[in-house]
Amino acid sequence: xxxxxxxxxxxxxxxxxxxxxxxxxxxxxxxxxxxxxxxxxxxxxxxxxxxxxxxxxxxxxxxxxxxxxxxxxxxxxxxxxxxxxxxxxxxxxxxxxxxxxxxxxxxxxxxxxxxxxxxxxxxxxxxxxxxxxxxxxxxxxxxxxxxxxxxxxxxxxxxxxxxxxxxxxxxxxxxxxxxxxxxxxxxxxxxxxxxxxxxxxxxxxxxxxxxxxxxxxxxxxxxxxxxxxxxxxxxxxxxxxxxxxxxxxxxxxxxxxxxxxxxxxxxxxxxxxxxxxxxxxxxxxxxxxxxxxxxxxxxxxxxxxxxxxxxxxxxxxxxxxxxxxxxxxxxxxxxxxxxxxxxxxxxxxxxxxxxxxxxxxxxxxxxxxxxxxxxxxxxxxxxxxxxxxxxxxxxxxxxxxxxxx
Numbered sequence: 001x002x003x004x005x006x007x008x009x010x011x012x013x014x015x016x017x018x019x020x021x022x023x024x025x026x027x028x029x030x031x032x033x034x035x036x037x038x039x040x041x042x043x044x045x046x047x048x049x050x051x052x053x054x055x056x057x058x059x060x061x062x063x064x065x066x067x068x069x070x071x072x073x074x075x076x077x078x079x080x081x082x083x084x085x086x087x088x089x090x091x092x093x094x095x096x097x098x099x100x101x102x103x104x105x106x107x108x109x110x111x112x113x114x115x116x117x118x119x120x121x122x123x124x125x126x127x128x129x130x131x132x133x134x135x136x137x138x139x140x141x142x143x144x145x146x147x148x149x150x151x152x153x154x155x156x157x158x159x160x161x162x163x164x165x166x167x168x169x170x171x172x173x174x175x176x177x178x179x180x181x182x183x184x185x186x187x188x189x190x191x192x193x194x195x196x197x198x199x200x201x202x203x204x205x206x207x208x209x210x211x212x213x214x215x216x217x218x219x220x221x222x223x224x225x226x227x228x229x230x231x232x233x234x235x236x237x238x239x240x241x242x243x244x245x246x247x248x249x250x251x252x253x254x255x256x257x258x259x260x261x262x263x264x265x266x267x268x269x270x271x272x273x274x275x276x277x278x279x280x281x282x283x284x285x286x287x288x289x290x291x292x293x294x295x296x297x298x299x300x301x302x303x304x305x306x307x308x309x310x311x312x313x314x315x316x317x318x319x320x321x322x323x324x325x326x327x328x329x330x331x332x333x334x335x336x337x338x339x340x341x342x343x344x345x346x347x348x349x350x351x352x353x354x355x356x357x358x359x360x361x362x363x364x365x366x367x368x369x370x371x372x373x374x375x376x377x378x379x380x381x382x383x384x385x386x387x388x389x390x391x392x393x394x395x396x397x398x399x400x401x402x403x404x405x
Contacts, residue, residue, distance in 0.1 A: 024081075024084045024085060025049075025084075027084040027085075027088060027089070027090065028047075028048060028049055028080050028083070028084045028090050028091075029047040029048060029049055029090060030047075030048070030089065030090040030092075030093060031047070031090070031092065032048070032089065032090050032091070032092030032093030032094070033092070033093055034092045034093070034094075034159040034160050034161055034163070035092045035158070035159065035160070036157055036158060036159065036160050040157050041156060041157040041158050042156040042157050042158075043153075043156050043157075043158050045158060047090075048080070048090045048091050048092050049080070051092075051153055051158050052076050052080065052091070052149065054156075055072070055076070055149050055152050055153065056069075056072055056073055056076065058152070059072050065230070066230065066234075067228075067230055067310075071141075071145055072145060072148075072149075074129075075142045075145040075146055075149075076145070076146070076149055077129065078129045078130070078142070079091060079102065079146055079149075081129055082102060082105060083098070086105070087101075092158075092159060094163045095163055096163050096164070098163065099163050099164050103139065103143060106133075106134045106138075106139040106142055106143075107133055107134060107136075107139055108133050109129075109130045109132075109133060114128070115128055115129060115130050116128050116130045116131060116132050117130075117131070118131070119131055119311065143164065146164065147162070147164045150162040150163065150164055185346075185349065185350070185353070186339075186342065186346050186347070186349070186350040187335065189328070189332055189335045190324070190328075190335050190338065190339045190342070191350065193324040193325070193327055193328045193335070193336075193339065194219070194320060194321065194324045194339075195219075196324070196327070197320060197323050197324040197327055198212070198215060198216055198219060198320060201215065207301055210282075210301050210302075211301075213278075213279065213282045214279075214298065214299075214316070215316055215317075215320055216275070216279075217275050217276070217278070217279040217298070218232065218298060218313065218316065218317065219317070219320070219347070220271070220272065220275035221272055221275060221276070221297070222317075222344070222347045222348070222351070223347055223350065223351050224268075224269045224271055224272040224275075224351065225254060225266060225268065225269070225272055225351075226347075226348045226351035226352050227256065227348070228345070228348065229310045229313050229314050229317070229344050229345070230310045231256060231257075232297055232298055232310070232313050233296075233297075233298065233307060233308065233309055233310035233312075233313055234257070234310070235254075235256065235257070235296075235297050236293065236294050236295060236296055236297065236307075237276075237280075237285075237289045237293045237294075237295045237296070237297060238289060238290070238291055238292045238293035238294060238295075239254060239255045239256065240252055240253070240254050240255075240268065240276070240289045241253055241255060241289075241291060242288070251267060251268070252267075252268040252273050253265045253266065253267055253268060254266040254267075254268050276289070283299060283304045284304060285304065296308075298313060313344070314343075314344055317344040317347070318343070318344070321339055321340065321342050322339075322340055324339055325337070325339035325340040
């Protein structure tokens, strides 16, 4: 959907709530001081909204995941809305001071009634650009995306400068940094707490029992196949197929579609199939998956034909992690604090890291659906105790065993 349409549906309502009488779209299309001579511009955009749409069009390819495309649309839309309604400017008129103010706004969108609302569809009257203040990490990522927008427009000759004014790092630590990798490690204590918490979820009502079975299936499937949350939401049961191998044997495979809409066949462990059978029986679907079966992997309560969103799966997993963290807070506050900070993607890290202890990295790369083994290396974690033990095996072989080192 072009961003201009998004602004029409969302920003006008925001302007009305703020008591603004001006035309928000007209404001967003103004000619700002950063605009360059069109004769030297590589874009045919006539105004800022056209320029933003040209940037978004760059993401509408198989090279980018749906998650990346959504982030680009969401963050550019938020910026355009904020600039027009809060600063009475188009994005080509924003200054560095404006961008500093926008950073502060992301952490505390005011007024809340105008900018924040519940998680509803974009067509719903109560839709708003924010669900609430952004965390430090989310705000940083928003600026990273916007910096990409401004850099693109500057490189294309549409803008004469970037109002963010400085290079934005894509994270608080360098990619591959050992400490950063260990921070994303779900250690055995944390993992036992998660499994114990799931085992003890309430099952005294039909809804509670459904929630417990659903979260059990989600965690087993995510740990054994290392999918992303979006994979769990976007795939159906029919994507699991029983197929022959070259040696005459057969096995279950998951026809998965990952980043960039790249389709990869992933072998399904027997334990994952056992979890799927349990989940199918519980939801009233007996037997094994059949080709083209459209039922979602993760369904709604009393609606086995309707799936839930990636955002809902994310929140379910985060709820378990928080509950598990609370259960060990008294005995192990450090692990509990790390578990509270964990995201569902940590499960993928845990799965691929464990596989790396049993299999060559090239096989782990294929199971993780990575195109580059360097990407897989970022998922390989080593616990401190294992790292220390391994270091002790590196000995000094002195010629005279009795000579002091």
